[in-house]
Amino acid sequence: MGNWKKCTIADLGTVVGGATPSTKKPENYDGGTIAWITPKDLARFLGRFISHGERNITEAGLHSCSTQMMPRHTILFSSRAPIGYVAIAENELCTNQGFKSVVPNDNTDYMFLYYLLLNNRQNIEHMGSGTTFKEVSGKTMRGIEVCVPESKEEQIRISSMLSAIDDKIEENERINKNLLQQAQSLYQSWFVDHEPFGGDRPSDWTDDTIEDLAKEIICGKTPSTKVPEYYGSDIPFITIPDMHGNTYAVTTERYLSTYGAASQRKKMLPRNSICVSCIGTAGLVTLTAQESQTNQQINSIIPKEGYSPYYIYLLMQTLSVIINNLGQSGSTIVNLNKAQFGKIPVTIPSVATMKSFDEIAKPMFDAILSNQEENIKLAELRDSLLPRLMSGDLDVSGIDL
Numbered sequence: 085m086g087n088w089k090k091c092t093i094a095d096l097g098t099v100v101g102g103a104t105p106s107t108k109k110p111e112n113y114d115g116g117t118i119a120w121i122t123p124k125d126l127a128r129f130l131g132r133f134i135s136h137g138e139r140n141i142t143e144a145g146l147h148s149c150s151t152q153m154m155p156r157h158t159i160l161f162s163s164r165a166p167i168g169y170v171a172i173a174e175n176e177l178c179t180n181q182g183f184k185s186v187v188p189n190d191n192t193d194y195m196f197l198y199y200l201l202l203n204n205r206q207n208i209e210h211m212g213s214g215t216t217f218k219e220v221s222g223k224t225m226r227g228i229e230v231c232v233p234e235s236k237e238e239q240i241r242i243s244s245m246l247s248a249i250d251d252k253i254e255e256n257e258r259i260n261k262n263l264l265q266q267a268q269s270l271y272q273s274w275f276v277d278h279e280p281f282g283g284d285r286p287s288d289w290t291d292d293t294i295e296d297l298a299k300e301i302i303c304g305k306t307p308s309t310k311v312p313e314y315y316g317s318d319i320p321f322i323t324i325p326d327m328h329g330n331t332y333a334v335t336t337e338r339y340l341s342t343y344g345a346a347s348q349r350k351k352m353l354p355r356n357s358i359c360v361s362c363i364g365t366a367g368l369v370t371l372t373a374q375e376s377q378t379n380q381q382i383n384s385i386i387p388k389e390g391y392s393p394y395y396i397y398l399l400m401q402t403l404s405v406i407i408n409n410l411g412q413s414g415s416t417i418v419n420l421n422k423a424q425f426g427k428i429p430v431t432i433p434s435v436a437t438m439k440s441f442d443e444i445a446k447p448m449f450d451a452i453l454s455n456q457e458e459n460i461k462l463a464e465l466r467d468s469l470l471p472r473l474m475s476g477d478l479d480v481s482g483i484d485l
């Protein structure tokens with residue numbers, strides 16, 4: 085194992101802040117082509133490399149404030165609201181004031197720096213100060229003490245071990261995105277364009293409502309948080325954050341104990357139930373990967389016997405905008421109750437058609453679930469290796485570059 089040295093973030097690269105062009109001047113944003121990142125852009129960002137955010141800015145916007153362009157492979161680190169989002173610039177870009185990013189110097193491997201900041205984000209968060217919300221200043225960021233290999237070659241050895249795992253996770257995510265797109269195209273072909281049926285809708289399909297698809301529609305419920313015994317590690321408890329970007333709810337932020345789930349056993353959902361968010365962020369759709377329960381923001385469809393969960397899942401995705409609009413009803417918060425949800429009009433194909441559709445769609449969804457489950461194990465492996473590699477506990481001298 086090589087020599088390690090104590091140093092500061094400033095010894096590893098240049099700390100760069102950002103700024104926001106005036107939103108009162110359309111010329112700062114309209115038609116802009118300059119990538120401009122905010123912490124919000126990283127809130128549900130799952131990868132390592134980010135190329136652009138929700139909004140671009142113009143040259144006028146860039147020169148109107150103190151934000152500055154940073155090169156490819158700069159490490160973005162959110163320094164406020166919240167502290168600790170980490171990403172790698174895939175291309176030249178700039179940020180708002182919510183970042184203290186680090187442009188690595190020639191002696192620092194950018195990928196090592198990414199994992200170093202990832203490993204230290206909790207410590208950095210504790211260094212934040214402020215009354216309204218915590219913030220890490222540029223001075224604080226530059227002065228953060230770390231321990232790193234003196235040799236850039238050893239830094240690369242360490243980062244390559246972690247990067248290999250993340251490469252596989254990202255490959256699985258790309259495969260899943262492609263599989264879902266194929267499933268959506270298949271749905272379009274069968275149930276919108278009716279291509280397998282000569283372009284005409286079969287006469288044995290019916291116009292009904294969501295409740296006619298369901299053996300039961302279940303609106304979730306949150307067990308009392310005043311009873312700690314209701315919560316544990318047995319039954320996934322699905323809430324809206326668990327649904328973002330996930331075809332299946334394989335893991336959840338919170339779990340119920342068997343006791344907690346039994347306290348509301350009528351809320352139990354079998355595997356391959358279709359969960360649809362109907363309050364707040366309405367229109368998200370997720371399948372259950374195992375017996376699960378949800379909170380009250382979610383209505384779930386338990387399909388009738390012989391009805392395809394994959395057809396219903398893809399159908400619900402196409403209804404996302406409708407669900408969101410129905411829940412508005414003049415309120416700033418979307419709220420679509422179980423009765424309203426059940427009355428949404430849908431087309432119900434014949435059971436024979438759904439069975440034939442399942443023969444093609446099921447292998448796609450099985451592969452998606454398998455990849456999601458593999459990614460969880462890979463992430464656990466990466467997270468267990470991260471602190472050991474970043475402290476020098478693991479010898480990487482035998483790793484071939």
